[in-house]
Amino acid sequence: MTPDTLPYRPCVGVTLINAQGQIWTGQRLDSTIPAWQMPQGGIDAGEAPRDAALRELWEETGVTADLVEILDETPDWLTYDLPPELLGKVWKGKFRGQKQKWFLCRFHGHDSQIRIDRPHPEFAAWKWIGAQEMCDSIVPFKRAVYAQVVDRFRAHLAA
Incomplete structure (x- = not known):
């Protein structure tokens, strides 16, 4: 293939x-460069995207569904391709990239309720940032998707 x-x-x-x-x-634990990203992850077989989003949020940040309000979602799937140097190395070589459904969630908890010291941690550190800094902080091959996400949710975001 x-x-x-x-x-x-x-x-x-x-x-x-x-x-x-x-x-x-x-900030991702598995990156050799300073790579910052929003929570994201795969959808399990038979799982609805909304349920997957809340599960991934909990798995990666410790934030439970009762602490968030889903405000919006992207109407379409957004895609990105892996760069050539990662093809065949991630996801056992089965995928060319990801198609993503994004959800905008407002956090109603306290920062102390965010826990990245998870059973299978993905992040070394975390912070709150503005939309432009988020787009500037993501790895280049995901930048176009992040720009689309920020454009979709812009009315709710700090610059």
Whole structure:
């Protein structure tokens, strides 16, 4: 199979915002460069995207569904392709990239309720940032998707 014939991995992403419209971002543990991203992950077989989003949020940040309000979601799936150096190395080489459904969630908890020290941690650190800094902080191959997500949810976001 060539990269352009491989399928996209079904995935969800969560734009978690605080009362000021700042976006939650985590610094990935598995990156050799400073890579910051929003919570995201695969959809399990038979799982609805909305349920997957809340599960991924909990798995990665410790934030439970009762602490968030889902405000919006992207109407379409957004896709990105892996760069050539990652093809065949992630997801056992089964996917060319991801197709993602994104959800905008307002966090109604306290920062102390965010726990990245999870059983299978993905992040070394976290912070609240503005929309432009979020787009500037993501790895280049995901930048176009993040720009689309920010554009969709812009009315709720801090600059």
